[in-house]
Amino acid sequence: MSTEVKVPTLGESVTEATIGEWLKQPGDAVAVDEPIASLETDKVAVEVPSPVAGVMGQQIVAVGDTVNVGAVIATIEAGEGKAAPAPAAAPAPAAKAEAAAPAPAARSEESVDTVTTMSPAVRRLVLEHGLDPTKIKGSGKDGRLTKEDVLAAANAAPDTAATPALAAAAPTPAASGAPGRREERVKMTRMRQTIAKRLKSAQETAAMLTTFNDCDMSAVIETREKYRDSFEKKHGVRLGFMSFFTKAVALAAHDIPSVNGRIDGDEIVYYDYLDVSIAVSAPNGLVVPIVRNAESLSFAGIEKAIADLGKRAKEGTLTMDDMTGGTFTISNGGVFGGLMSTPIINPPQSAVLGLHRIEDRPVVRNGEIVIRPMMYLALSYDHRLVDGREAVTFLKTIKEAIEDPTRLLIDL
Template identity: 55%
Template sequence: MTDIVVPQLGESVTEATVGQWLKKAGESVSKDEVLVELETDKVSVEVAATADGTLSEIVAKEGDTVEIGAILGRLGSGNGAAKAAPAAKAEAAPAAKAEAPKSSGGSTVDVAVPAMGESVTEGTISEFLKKVGDSVSKDETIAEIETDKVALEVPATADGVITELLVSAGDTVNPGTVIARISAGASAGETVAKQARVTEGAPTTQTPAETGQSASGQEDRPVSPSVRRVASEGGVNPADIPGTGRDGRATKADAINYVNNAAKSASSSQPQQARAPRDIGPREERVKMTRLRQTIARRLKEAQDTAAMLTTFNDVDMSAVMDLRSKYKESFFEKHGVKLGFMGFFTKAIVSALKEIPAVNAEIDGTDIIYKNFYDIGMAVGTDKGLVVPVIRDCDELSLAGIERELGNLAKKARDGDLSIADMQGGTFTVTNGGVYGSLMSTPILNPPQSGVLGMHRIEQRPVAINGKVEIRPMMYLALSYDHRIVDGKEAVTFLVRVKEALEDPERLLLDV
C-alpha cells in the first residue's frame, strides 16, 4: 500500500484545497496518471500516481483543505484494468472524432499533449493540421494547442498514418491527454484500401460537405469549425471555398468573402423585379475568446480590482538621447551587430531609478511586501494573438548592446509565436511603448503582481522654455502607473523624475549618479 500525499506547492504556499478527483476508489491507474487536482491561491497542482495499481482509498474529499505531506489517498496493487476506459470513451465520442480502420502496417502509437510549462494545466485544441488517414512523419506537427500564455505544437510520435482523433478543435485538454493515435509504419494507401474494403457495397447518404470533398469529388483540405459555421449559415459547401491559409486551407475571412460573393452573384442573376432583401451573411458573429485573450482580460481586470492604481505623468526632452544615437548608431552597429534604439537607454534609466526607489520593484504577497534585489524588466509586445510581456533578465548586468540584443530576440519570438512560458515569467517591472502606434498619452494598467509599469509615448516636436527662451524640442510624455498600497506618491514622482533626469543627461547612466 502506497500513500498519495500532498507535494510541495511552491514558495510560501503551505496548504491547498482538493479540487477534483479524476479517479474513483477501486479504479485501476497507471504510473504518472493524474489522480487528483489541488488548488492553491496561486496555481493548480496535479498529483499523479507513483506506480501502476489500484486507487484503493480516497482519504481527502473534494473541497477539503490539506497541508503539504497530508495523505490524499492510498494506492494498492492492481492489474491496470482502467486502461480499457479510454477505448470505451472513444466509442462514445461524437462522430466528429473520427476513427479510421487501423492498418496492419505496424503498432498503434499514442500522441499525447506535451507539458505546457510551469503552472499551466490545460489548453484548447486550436486546430488539427492532419486528419484521419493522412500520412505523417515523426516530429511533424499534427495539432496546435492554445494555452493562456503561448501556443504549442503537438508533433507526431512516429512515422505512419493517423488512425484516430480522440478530440476536436475547441476541446480542452491537459498535459498527457491522448489526442490522436498513429499506426506506426503504415502508409496512407494501406489505410485507404482497407477502409474501402470495409465500406464496399455500403450505401452512402453523406453530402460532399460531410465527406470533406468538393463538388468535383476531389478530396478537400481540412476545414475549421469557424469556416463550417459560416458556410452553413451562408448555404455553401465549405469544401468549395478557396483558401489563403496554410497549405491552402480556408480561413474564416475566406469563408465570409466567399459567402458574400456567392450571395451577390445569386442576386445579380435574378430579374430586377424579382429581387428581394436577403441575408447575405451574418452581420454579427460569436467567436470564443482565445485562452491568451481570456487571460489578458482576466489579469487586467484583476489588476483594477485588487491594486490601488494611480498614474503620475512627466515629460522628457529626448534631444540628448537622439543626438547620442545619431552620433554613434553606425559605429555601435558595426561593433555589436544590433541597432542602437531607445529601449536600451530607457531600461538603464529605469534600473537606476528602481535601485533608488525599491518599492516600485516590489510586490505584495498577502500581508507581506517582497522587495526584489534583481531587475527583470518585462517589455510589452503586441502580436496578432494579443499582448504578451517577455522578460529581459538581470538588466542591471547587461550593457546597452546586451539589452537591445535581448529585446530584438524576444520581440521576434513573440511575433513568430515561439515564446516559451519561461520567457514571460518572473518580471519585476514592465515597460509598454504605445508611442510605436502613435499614442500621445495613456494610463497603463499594472501587470500583476508587479507594482509599477512605465508607459512610453510618441516623440513630437513641442515648444518648451529653455533658459528663458522658447525652443522647439523633441518631447515625450511618460506615465508611471503604480500600486498606491506600497508606493507612495512621493516615491512614484521621484522615480519618474529620476528616469527623466537620466534620459535628459545620459552621462548620468555612465557615471551611475
C-alpha cells in the first residue's frame, strides 16, 4: 500500500517551491514525521515530513524541479526499509592482510555518498578548496555538511588535495587552453533568484540615496564591558552591540516616522511599531528574520530575539512567519570586516541601516588628536518618501544615542 507525500502549505502568498534535496532515498526506512525532502522557497528552506512510517518509495520529482503546494512529490510504501549494516567483527591476525583489501572500495562508496548529499553551494566550496568531504564533520541536520563546516576545514588544512571520489563525482570541466582551469555551472536556488529579483527591483523602483556618518563606540564598548558578566548572568544571553543600535533606531524612528514607513500606490503607510529585519548569514544565503515590536523590547529582549533567530537561521529552521513583514532593516557588514558600504533597501521598506567594522582612528576631541574606536554608519533610503534632511537627522540621532547611551534611557 502506498501513501502519497504532498507539498505542504508554505505560508501566505507562497504557492510553489523547488526541490532542494532528497533526504531519503528509495528503500530507506522512514519514521512518522521524519523529513524526506527539503524544499527551497522564496525565503526559507522547508522540510517535508513523512505522513506515515514505512519505506521510501518513488521520488516523483527531481532535485531542482519546481512544485506547487499540494503536488505529490513521493510515495511511502508499507514495510521495513534497509537496516543499517552491522559492524563487522574484528578480523583475526592472520586475516588482516586479506581484510584490508576491500577498504579502498568502501572508502570510495562512503565518499560518493557524502558528495551526493551535499548542497550545490557546499559542493562548490569543497571543490574550490580541494577538500575531502568525508574527513569533515558536518554540523547540519543528520550530520550534513554546511558552508561553515567547509570553510573551517579549509582554514585548518588549506593545502589538502581533492579526493579521487570527489573528482569522479564532479562534472567534467569545460575544455580550456590551460591545465587545471575549470568552470562549473550551478543552478541558482529559488532563494538566490528571489534575492536577485528583489534587489534589482529595489534599484529600479526606489529613488535610492545613501548618507553616511561615523560614531565613536567608546561609550557603548565601556558599558558593554562593565555590565557584560552581570547581564549574561541575569538574562542568560550576551550583551551585544545590536541591542544598542536597535534601541537607537527605535528612538530615531519616533522622531522621523517616514524612515519606518513605506509607499503603497499613492499613499504613505506609517507604522506605530518597529519590526526590525536583522540581516543574518545562513548556509543557504543571507536571510532577514524579524524582531517584532522592537520599540517595546528591553535590551535583554532584543538580544534574546536576535540570538534565537541567528541560531535557527544557521540550523535552517526559520519559518515563513519569521521572515514575513519588517518595517526597517539593520545589516551588520562589520562582522565580516566591511569598512563601508551602500546597503540596498529591502522592499517595500523605505530604509536600511548599514553597520561596519570598528577600528581605532585618530579624531579630534577638545582640540586634541586622540585615538577612538570608530564605526562608519550608512543609511540607504527611498528619496521618494524620505527627504535628505530627515535622513541626516535620523542618522545623527542614532550617532548621538550610541555615543551617549543614556539618551536611550531618557528618550532624548
